Amino acid sequence: MSNRSTSAMQFPIQKTAEEWQAHLAAQQAEPAAYAVTRQAATERPFTGRFNQHWQAGQYHCICCGAALFTSETKFDAGCGWPSFTQALPQAIAERADRSHGMVRVETLCSQCGAHLGHVFPDGPAPTGLRYCMNSAALAFTDSASDGASDSATSPNTSA
Numbered sequence: 550m551s552n553r554s555t556s557a558m559q560f561p562i563q564k565t566a567e568e569w570q571a572h573l574a575a576q577q578a579e580p581a582a583y584a585v586t587r588q589a590a591t592e593r594p595f596t597g598r599f600n601q602h603w604q605a606g607q608y609h610c611i612c613c614g615a616a617l618f619t620s621e622t623k624f625d626a627g628c629g630w631p632s633f634t635q636a637l638p639q640a641i642a643e644r645a646d647r648s649h650g651m652v653r654v655e656t657l658c659s660q661c662g663a664h665l666g667h668v669f670p671d672g673p674a675p676t677g678l679r680y681c682m683n684s685a686a687l688a689f690t691d692s693a694s695d696g697a698s699d700s701a702t703s704p705n706t707s708a
């Protein structure tokens with residue numbers, strides 16, 4: 550019995566490369582989204598749309614829409630990537646990443662296996678964790694806009 554976790558991880562949502570590319574295009578994902586989520590690339594620091602983004606709401610997986618983080622757990626780590634101290638329960642799968650001569654903990658969407666970023670043990674209290682995410686792997690929903698904003702109901706019909 551070795552404890553190599555080769556490709557033992559199975560995710561409920563499976564798509565082909567072409568399907569993911571088409572899906573991400575339909576989501577208006579950032580150009581880097583496919584390389585980040587499906588090929589474990591890292592976007593350049595200080596370039597992502599959520600690095601300095603402080604609206605109240607929820608962050609989702611750009612690939613499958615699963616909720617991953619809430620804005621209350623986001624903090625400014627100064628590293629150039631959106632950082633969170635805590636993930637939503639069961640949202641994130643972890644895997645040892647020994648690339649680039651380092652041992653890091655890779656984080657993946659537990660539903661579709663999208664590469665999101667890494668988690669480091671140098672975050673603030675109470676968890677002491679820093680989920681260092683790629684903006685390109687995330688989608689955001691504003692907590693204020695849960696109802697569809699339809700203002701198309703004829704406002705000025707008084708004579």
Ligand SMILES: [Zn+2]
Pocket residue numbers: 610611612613614615658659660661662663
């Ligand atoms: Zn996902």
